[in-house]
Amino acid sequence: MRFLRGLPGWGWLTLALIILMSTPLWVLFSFVFEPTNATWSHLSETLLPQYVANSIWLMLGVGVGTLLLGVPTAWFVSQYEFRGRQLFQWALLLPMAMPAYIIAYTYTGLLVFEGPVQSALREVVPLTMMRAFFPEIRSLGGAIVMFSLVLYPYVYLLSRAAFANHSQQAMDASRLLGAGPVRSFFQVALPMARPAIIAGLTLALMETLADFGTVEHFGVAAFTTGIYRTWTGFGDTVTTAHLSLLLLAFVLTLMAVELWSRRQARYFALSAPRPAAHLPRLRGRGAWLAVFWCSLPVVFGFLVPGGQLLYWAVATAETGLNAEFALLVWNSFYLALIAGLVVVALAVWMAYAKRLFPHPMVRGTTRVAMLGYAVPGTVLAVAVMIPFAWVDQQINAWVQTHFGVSVGLLLSGTLFALVFAYAFRFLSVALQTVDAGLQRIKPSMDESARMLGANATEILGRIHLPLLRTSLLTAFILVFVEVLKELPMTLILRPFDFNTLAVRAYEMAADERLADAGLPALLIVLTGILPVIYLSRLIGKSHA
Amino acid sequence: MHELMISQLSVAHGADKVLKDVNLRIDPGQIGCLLGPSGCGKTTLLRSIAGLQAVQSGSVALEGTELTRPGFQVPPEKRHIGMVFQDFALFPHLTVAQNVGYGLRNLKASEREARVQALLSLVGLPDNGKRYPHQLSGGQQQRVALARALAPKPAVLLLDEPFSGLDVELRESLAREVRHILKSEGMTALMVTHNQNEAFAMADRVGVMQEGRLLQWDTPYNLYHEPHHAFIADFIGQGVLITGSVCDCHLVHTELGLLKAHLPLGSQPGEAVSVLVRPDDILHDDASDWQLEVVNRAFRGSHFLYTLKLPSDELVLCMSQSHHDHPIGTKIGIRLEMDHAVVFHHQRNFENEVVQDVTQQD
Numbered sequence: 027m028r029f030l031r032g033l034p035g036w037g038w039l040t041l042a043l044i045i046l047m048s049t050p051l052w053v054l055f056s057f058v059f060e061p062t063n064a065t066w067s068h069l070s071e072t073l074l075p076q077y078v079a080n081s082i083w084l085m086l087g088v089g090v091g092t093l094l095l096g097v098p099t100a101w102f103v104s105q106y107e108f109r110g111r112q113l114f115q116w117a118l119l120l121p122m123a124m125p126a127y128i129i130a131y132t133y134t135g136l137l138v139f140e141g142p143v144q145s146a147l148r149e150v151v152p153l154t155m156m157r158a159f160f161p162e163i164r165s166l167g168g169a170i171v172m173f174s175l176v177l178y179p180y181v182y183l184l185s186r187a188a189f190a191n192h193s194q195q196a197m198d199a200s201r202l203l204g205a206g207p208v209r210s211f212f213q214v215a216l217p218m219a220r221p222a223i224i225a226g227l228t229l230a231l232m233e234t235l236a237d238f239g240t241v242e243h244f245g246v247a248a249f250t251t252g253i254y255r256t257w258t259g260f261g262d263t264v265t266t267a268h269l270s271l272l273l274l275a276f277v278l279t280l281m282a283v284e285l286w287s288r289r290q291a292r293y294f295a296l297s298a299p300r301p302a303a304h305l306p307r308l309r310g311r312g313a314w315l316a317v318f319w320c321s322l323p324v325v326f327g328f329l330v331p332g333g334q335l336l337y338w339a340v341a342t343a344e345t346g347l348n349a350e351f352a353l354l355v356w357n358s359f360y361l362a363l364i365a366g367l368v369v370v371a372l373a374v375w376m377a378y379a380k381r382l383f384p385h386p387m388v389r390g391t392t393r394v395a396m397l398g399y400a401v402p403g404t405v406l407a408v409a410v411m412i413p414f415a416w417v418d419q420q421i422n423a424w425v426q427t428h429f430g431v432s433v434g435l436l437l438s439g440t441l442f443a444l445v446f447a448y449a450f451r452f453l454s455v456a457l458q459t460v461d462a463g464l465q466r467i468k469p470s471m472d473e474s475a476r477m478l479g480a481n482a483t484e485i486l487g488r489i490h491l492p493l494l495r496t497s498l499l500t501a502f503i504l505v506f507v508e509v510l511k512e513l514p515m516t517l518i519l520r521p522f523d524f525n526t527l528a529v530r531a532y533e534m535a536a537d538e539r540l541a542d543a544g545l546p547a548l549l550i551v552l553t554g555i556l557p558v559i560y561l562s563r564l565i566g567k568s569h570a
Numbered sequence: 571m572h573e574l575m576i577s578q579l580s581v582a583h584g585a586d587k588v589l590k591d592v593n594l595r596i597d598p599g600q601i602g603c604l605l606g607p608s609g610c611g612k613t614t615l616l617r618s619i620a621g622l623q624a625v626q627s628g629s630v631a632l633e634g635t636e637l638t639r640p641g642f643q644v645p646p647e648k649r650h651i652g653m654v655f656q657d658f659a660l661f662p663h664l665t666v667a668q669n670v671g672y673g674l675r676n677l678k679a680s681e682r683e684a685r686v687q688a689l690l691s692l693v694g695l696p697d698n699g700k701r702y703p704h705q706l707s708g709g710q711q712q713r714v715a716l717a718r719a720l721a722p723k724p725a726v727l728l729l730d731e732p733f734s735g736l737d738v739e740l741r742e743s744l745a746r747e748v749r750h751i752l753k754s755e756g757m758t759a760l761m762v763t764h765n766q767n768e769a770f771a772m773a774d775r776v777g778v779m780q781e782g783r784l785l786q787w788d789t790p791y792n793l794y795h796e797p798h799h800a801f802i803a804d805f806i807g808q809g810v811l812i813t814g815s816v817c818d819c820h821l822v823h824t825e826l827g828l829l830k831a832h833l834p835l836g837s838q839p840g841e842a843v844s845v846l847v848r849p850d851d852i853l854h855d856d857a858s859d860w861q862l863e864v865v866n867r868a869f870r871g872s873h874f875l876y877t878l879k880l881p882s883d884e885l886v887l888c889m890s891q892s893h894h895d896h897p898i899g900t901k902i903g904i905r906l907e908m909d910h911a912v913v914f915h916h917q918r919n920f921e922n923e924v925v926q927d928v929t930q931q932d
Contacts, residue, residue, distance in 0.1 A: 195659035198622050201646040202653045203673030204722060213672075217663040 037388050040379040043372075044391040047450055050409035051401070054274075057267035065256065065265040076247040077269075081276060083166055084173070084241075084248070085231050091174025092230045095323045096181025097223060101211070102316040104189040105197075108308040114320040116562030121327030122179045123554030125511045127239025128531065128547045130172045132331035134243065135338070135540040137163040164244045172244075173234050175327035180233075181226035183561070188222035189215060221290040228284040235276055236402035238514035243535055249273040250404040250514065257408055257518070267412070270405040281400050335551060338544025346545045354546060358526040361441065362509040365448040366502045372449060373456035373501055377464050396454040403451065407518035410447045414438035444519045451515065452508050456501035463497025464490075500560060507557050511550045572633045572725040572758050573598050574619070579628035581614055588614045590782040591628070596726075596775065601752055602760045603773035604784075607805070611782040612762045616728050619760065620653050621646035632725055652724030656731040658715040660703040666690070666714050667699035673722035689717040692751060708736050709744060716748060720755060727752065729761040733768055745771040766806055778802045796832070800917045803846045808875075811844040811917055812884045822913055825880045826852075829911040837915075846912040847886050849875060854890030858903030862888075864896055876902065 200210040241248040414437040527546035534543035574596040581589040596602045604612040617623035630638040693713035733741040777787040797803040814824035866877035876888045
């Protein structure tokens with residue numbers, strides 16, 4: 027084990043922690059060697075081709091949708107001055123606050139037969155024509171529209187940064203070499219932003235594949251719903267694991283593409299990003315087009331569904347705002363609080379491990395920890411459940427034989443499993459933020475503090491903590507919000523009779539009581555606006 | 571060969587006036603250079619000529635054709651002006667040959683290829699066409715940027731701080747090389763820099779800018795020896811201003827004696843004025859009886875730069891040969907070698923500051 031030489035005790039501890047944390051993943055991978063069973067052969071003849079086909083159609087559709095919404099808006103906002111640009115710059119991020127399953131509920135409510143849109147249309151259009159031409163929202167196409175409306179901000183964010191940073195000088199150069207604005211866009215700006223656009227696109231597609239709530243509500247047969255059914259319905263561990271591995275293969279491919287495009291982006295960055303002091307002003311038709319295109323996702327991705335949620339919430343407030351709802355809010359918030367604290371603590375540990383022991387082994391393992399975000403919640407929940415249930419069984423058997431009592435499900439039946447799963451899935455969100463904060467503290471600062479007589483504790487307390495405070499808070503808020511809106515893991519891993527806002531919204535929607543989903547969903551969306559504010563402030567800073 | 575004419579050009583960002591009534595003319599085949607501290611408006615002037623910056627008043631004309639006047643702007647791609655950017659702005663997704671050929675889309679493929687190859691040879695990179703910009707060194711990227719800007723045979727070439735991203739050792743040799751290339755192509759060019767060595771190495775005409783104004787547009791020789799403004803005297807080369815008083819219309823009285831001078835307009839006899847003294851105006855001479863005290867000195871390898879104190883406590887600079895090593899506090903002999911003194915109206919701002927600048931450098 028030559029490569030482990032020179033790793034200090036702390037480094038070993040970190041290594042052990044990461045290996046322990048990623049147990050579910052290793053256990054899941056071990057099922058590659060497990061032979062398939064009858065359920066699998068049944069699945070592969072009936073539903074599996076559908077899962078694969080639907081996943082591919084979803085990725086294609088959402089790919090086109092997020093590009094159409096994300097790239098032009100990023101271009102307008104980064105290159106031109108027009109009425110409302112300042113507003114759109116951050117408003118275009120608002121749909122990020124809207125989880126896909128929640129926007130799916132709102133549009134179902136709006137567009138079903140009894141909904142306001144069809145009712146209004148029936149006044150003027152004959153019923154038979156409506157039946158023939160009104161699109162069914164609860165379909166593959168509907169799901170594609172929903173995902174596009176809330177996931178395009180990934181493409182928008184990354185391509186806007188690429189356009190704003192390195193395109194300006196290259197665009198100027200292209201114009202001076204005789205190319206008009208249109209040719210300059212297609213031959214220079216777009217190819218230069220391509221790695222960033224692809225990175226944003228793969229993130230959006232990973233979210234699409236990981237989604238459970240939307241495809242479940244729309245009845246689209248997808249991997250996540252298949253995994254959930256096989257797990258809860260058949261209780262077939264092997265087939266569930268195999269389906270999960272197949273989905274993971276899709277996700278890992280996307281991850282590889284993302285990694286590759288980020289590496290490309292390195293070459294594509296020009297040395298000195300210099301924001302143009304004054305953007306050219308769009309007038310007339312161009313200005314209208316920009317405003318129209320930028321309004322489109324804001325209106326349909328946030329204002330309309332948000333309005334519907336508000337309407338439902340107000341309509342059900344009288345009956346819905348009761349002690350039971352208060353318990354729901356309490357459950358959700360303290361769960362998110364605990365998870366947030368645990369994840370930030372882990373992130374701080376790992377960020378420091380990387381800084382203090384820049385050993386290849388430590389670097390490599392922290393990278394494994396980053397994998398968590400790529401693993402779809404449904405898959406991760408199942409992967410956590412398998413080893414935890416086994417350990418619980420062993421404990422119970424041992425206690426039963428020695429003391430003759432049952433202790434119940436210590437790991438898999440308590441919040442422990444849930445927090446564990448959250449920690450693994452959201453660690454990368456926190457680690458990236460803390461890492462970025464820690465990198466701003468140059469090693470020379472530590473050294474100069476030491477030269478001025480400060481010991482390690484003092485350096486931590488008087489230099490690192492004050493400088494890291496915002497990063498830690500940011501990491502906490504990001505994780506808090508992610509946990510609050512997380513659905514499939516919570517659904518599968520929650521203790522019996524433990525409800526959260528997300529689970530309640532899901533259950534109400536599943537019971538066709540959409541209006542009753544309004545209150546919990548609205549609260550989730552409102553909390554989700556917090557990180558949007560943070561992101562938009564980041565953008566504001568980079569422009570200053 | 572084209573002539574570039576700029577008249578009464580003004581640019582404002584909101585209430586902030588960045589360029590104020592700039593006039594300048596570059597004759598065909600001439601290389602001009604704008605020199606000034608950062609924020610003086612030199613890059614804005616370049617971008618206005620390129621059409622990348624809207625102007626409030628005045629005009630830019632190329633060979634008598636107006637490119638810009640208020641309410642009318644020829645778009646940059648129609649101006650036939652080339653530009654080399656500060657960070658080169660090479661297209662990272664295109665090869666070197668594709669970069670150079672980008673502006674040649676109106677040529678047939680074979681002609682384009684020939685022109686690209688000719689240009690790459692001109693800048694000394696004939697075998698690098700298939701490489702990508704990120705595979706080249708800074709100096710090579712700079713040459714590609716130059717080749718790309720020259721490829722469409724622009725009427726005028728603009729260069730925005732073209733050497734600022736390069737190593738100091740590389741700068742002057744590349745500046746000479748670029749001058750050679752531009753001259754051999756007969757290119758009319760305008761460069762922007764804050765480095766006077768680059769400006770003097772490259773340009774036939776140099777303009778010094780301050781706070782949006784073009785103070786003087788002249789040959790490097792005249793800028794050094796006959797600056798029109800105290801700011802230029804300070805910015806170009808080294809020197810100090812000492813106090814003098816006007817004797818008559820040709821002479822000023824100073825502590826260095828009676829000096830022949832071109833007096834500024836409106837000077838009255840007896841009026842206090844500032845007189846520019848360069849280090850090369852005062853020569854060290856061991857044989858001289860005229861002795862001044864050394865208050866500071868800087869060893870520059872090829873020479874010593876001494877700061878000497880006049881009886882009135884005003885300081886002047888003196889250059890001496892490298893092996894004339896005199897410690898601080900001793901007195902050394904000097905003699906004056908000054909043809910015509912440059913005189914300004916009395917300047918409070920520059921007087922002591924200049925001396926401090928020089929002494930603080932070491």
